[in-house]
Amino acid sequence: MSSEKTTAIVLRVVDFSETSVVTTLFTEHFGKVSALAKGARRPKGPFENAIDLLAVARIVFIRKSSDALDLLTEAKLERRFRSAERSLERLYAGFYLAELLTEMTDTGDPHPELFHASNRVLAELDAGSPVAPLVAGIELFALRDLGHLPLLTECAICGNELVKAARYPFALVAGGVLCPRCRPGQRHVVSVRAEVIEAMHGLSQAAPETWSSIALEPKLAGEMRAVTQHYLAHHLGHRCKMHRWLSGRPA
Ligand SMILES: [Zn+2]
Structure with missing residues (x-):
């Protein structure tokens, strides 16, 4: 298990449980990553709403071996996708x-x-x-x-x-x-x-x-x-x- 830092575009967010989501990210250094984000659905969760469709965020994730989902441990919002406000x-x-x-x-x-x-x-x-x-x-x-x-x-x-x-x-x-x-x-x-x-x-x-x-x-x-x-x-x-x-x- 290794902890990796990179920047990511959020491509997909799927509810996983009451409090967690599985997110697909396109990252700068690791390509596409699918990660479990525990607590992402809690209002005051650890990711401060950075796991939002097409948001760009600085992330830290733990790579899991084989076919297990990676684990997202940090996400800091860099830019939210705001085009819905335009058209x-x-x-x-x-x-x-x-x-x-x-x-x-x-x-x-x-x-x-x-x-x-x-x-x-x-x-x-x-x-x-x-x-x-x-x-x-x-x-x-x-x-x-x-x-x-x-x-x-x-x-x-x-x-x-x-x-x-x-x-x-x-x-x-x-x-x-x-x-x-x-x-x-x-x-x-x-x-x-x-x-x-x-x-x-x-x-x-x-x-x-x-x-x-x-x-x-x-x-x-x-x-x-x-x-x-x-x-x-x-x-x-x-x-x-x-x-x-x-x-x-x-x-
Ligand atoms: Zn020809």
Whole structure:
């Protein structure tokens, strides 16, 4: 048993008993962690309400061996997620980020850059920055950081650089755009406007601190979202629950 200190984003909180919760955390140094927080439901509990969905907290936890839950011993709130006060769109974008991190990352597999980018996105959602480029930015960042970014400038099958066209076939299984030679016979292919592929490529290369200043017109943002959501659904084996809420209303 060792005691570890790190910073964490609260992804999930589930009541465990009258006074305790089990929380899923995305930590800076240890990746995803599931921990029992004893007394977290008591009004004057040891965590002072730091175990709140999408809050960022400095934590101390004791790592348990094998498949036992880790034990949270300290949590000091750094920042609460306040987007609910601004709009449902921002709140849902935060929920979606929690779902992405929960679904895409593994327990004990650290991704500090993804942690920092996610932390920044939550702060910017709270601060009122444009939502669409933040959501698209973190989706592409997560895919890249976890090694699943689709190929956007070369054919996902033969690797040849793409020849300019108005639309490109995008293969969900092969993971990216296809050249005309490789297109025949491929299944699960969607046709995507070149502008959309270029915007995805541009955003995937942009640093997180620049995302909120990238102008995405609504039509382009909607098409990017559709491609990424199809791709993610294929990759995860199911659609993300929050996808249909991302436009601010059920689709
Ligand atoms: Zn090809």
